[in-house]
Amino acid sequence: MLDTSKLHIHYKNSGSNKKPKIEKYTYDDFDFYMWDYQEQTKIKHEVIEEYLFVWATKLGSANNIIYYDGFSGCGAYYNSTDNELNYGSPIIAKQQFSKARRDSKSTFYFNEKQNCNIDNLKKVFMHAGISSNNVNYIQGDFETNIIHFLETLEKNPTPTFFMIDPYGINVSFKTIEKIMNIPKTEVFFNFMYNFPRRFTTKSSVETNLTNLFGTEKWMNYKDYKLEAKENALKELYREQLKTCSDYVYQYRMCFPNDKRTYYYLFHATNNREGCSIMKDAFAKINFGNVEFLGPNQPRPEQLNIIDFNQEKIKSLKLLIWEDYKNQTIEYSKIVDKYLDSTIYLERHIREAIKSMNKEFLDIQHITSKTTVKEGDIINFYSTQKVPEINSQMSLF
Numbered sequence: 001m002l003d004t005s006k007l008h009i010h011y012k013n014s015g016s017n018k019k020p021k022i023e024k025y026t027y028d029d030f031d032f033y034m035w036d037y038q039e040q041t042k043i044k045h046e047v048i049e050e051y052l053f054v055w056a057t058k059l060g061s062a063n064n065i066i067y068y069d070g071f072s073g074c075g076a077y078y079n080s081t082d083n084e085l086n087y088g089s090p091i092i093a094k095q096q097f098s099k100a101r102r103d104s105k106s107t108f109y110f111n112e113k114q115n116c117n118i119d120n121l122k123k124v125f126m127h128a129g130i131s132s133n134n135v136n137y138i139q140g141d142f143e144t145n146i147i148h149f150l151e152t153l154e155k156n157p158t159p160t161f162f163m164i165d166p167y168g169i170n171v172s173f174k175t176i177e178k179i180m181n182i183p184k185t186e187v188f189f190n191f192m193y194n195f196p197r198r199f200t201t202k203s204s205v206e207t208n209l210t211n212l213f214g215t216e217k218w219m220n221y222k223d224y225k226l227e228a229k230e231n232a233l234k235e236l237y238r239e240q241l242k243t244c245s246d247y248v249y250q251y252r253m254c255f256p257n258d259k260r261t262y263y264y265l266f267h268a269t270n271n272r273e274g275c276s277i278m279k280d281a282f283a284k285i286n287f288g289n290v291e292f293l294g295p296n297q298p299r300p301e302q303l304n305i306i307d308f309n310q311e312k313i314k315s316l317k318l319l320i321w322e323d324y325k326n327q328t329i330e331y332s333k334i335v336d337k338y339l340d341s342t343i344y345l346e347r348h349i350r351e352a353i354k355s356m357n358k359e360f361l362d363i364q365h366i367t368s369k370t371t372v373k374e375g376d377i378i379n380f381y382s383t384q385k386v387p388e389i390n391s392q393m394s395l396f
């Protein structure tokens, strides 16, 4: 807990009569500044914390691994709810790789445009007592600097996690595509939907938007109404990512005090397990949900997580039955179909299939008899087999 008498708030010089915004905090005992911590940033950090530990553990067991942060920030946040110092993405990554005992196999690249943020980040590292071994600080524009990094990576593909977390829409789809075309890479990209939402009717940013989407198709949706426009633009970006990445899932993040979308966190990976683990990580820290709903966020005391999961499995069973009735298919193909296109987690899919066994389908087990696994074959019946009284109602 910080001592609030030592804390100083610095406001942005907005020059208007709007409510002043906090630029940063300083604290008498620290030689660095901190940014204001908002709820959605906290969730973003908790998700990468959870995910990077697993990612480093798994991928670093047989390989060298790399973490590349394109927009590193200043490294520190003041959390006014808990009155505490929280760390930014570079420090979280370094801590998780150490916790996974992968320090000796990892290399970190922290890119940041502002010199003052890099200086601050270095001080925060010192304060946290984390070694700067294998850390490279790069000052400058992400789009420019990444080109050199990718040229080297292409020659020696190494599992690399790219954290791309800009404030605006200055990351081109071409860059993301270039990254994803190198084997063993994955991207966690903050797609600042707040910008396309506001600007699609202004011509001055048309070039930026075309670069962001990697196509001019976004123009087709300029005149759509709010919700339809958001869906169309999100789907367009997802479609673009799917051209270079096998699995793409997007986590909707609302403003903390407003139910409108602030940004989408897009996770692009060629590894099904990676997609599944990221979804689990998000759901774990977000009451089972794969979106952050701001003021509509469920409160823990209102939730019965068991009922909530059962409801999901019920609706998923209905969907599976509609899609696969009378077909024979490998279990992993069913997971592939739903994992990055629906809200369901892999364990929901497994539970749904298991609970439909013998009534709607047969499972041809290949390895384990007690669960459903990759390689298992699912034979769906053409009609429900055990028509017990009220069973339709009880199942769906």
Ligand SMILES: C[S@@+](CC[C@H](N)C(=O)[O-])C[C@H]1O[C@@H](n2cnc3c(N)ncnc32)[C@H](O)[C@@H]1O
Pocket: 070, 071, 072, 073, 074, 075, 087, 088, 089, 090, 111, 112, 113, 114, 117, 140, 141, 142, 143, 165, 166, 167, 170
């Ligand atoms: C949202 S913050 C990053 C927060 C950080 N990822 C975290 O979670 O703690 C975005 C950062 O990008 C930096 N930035 C802005 N434009 C940039 C650019 N073109 N290239 C690299 N960094 C940039 C800003 O100075 C800011 O520090």
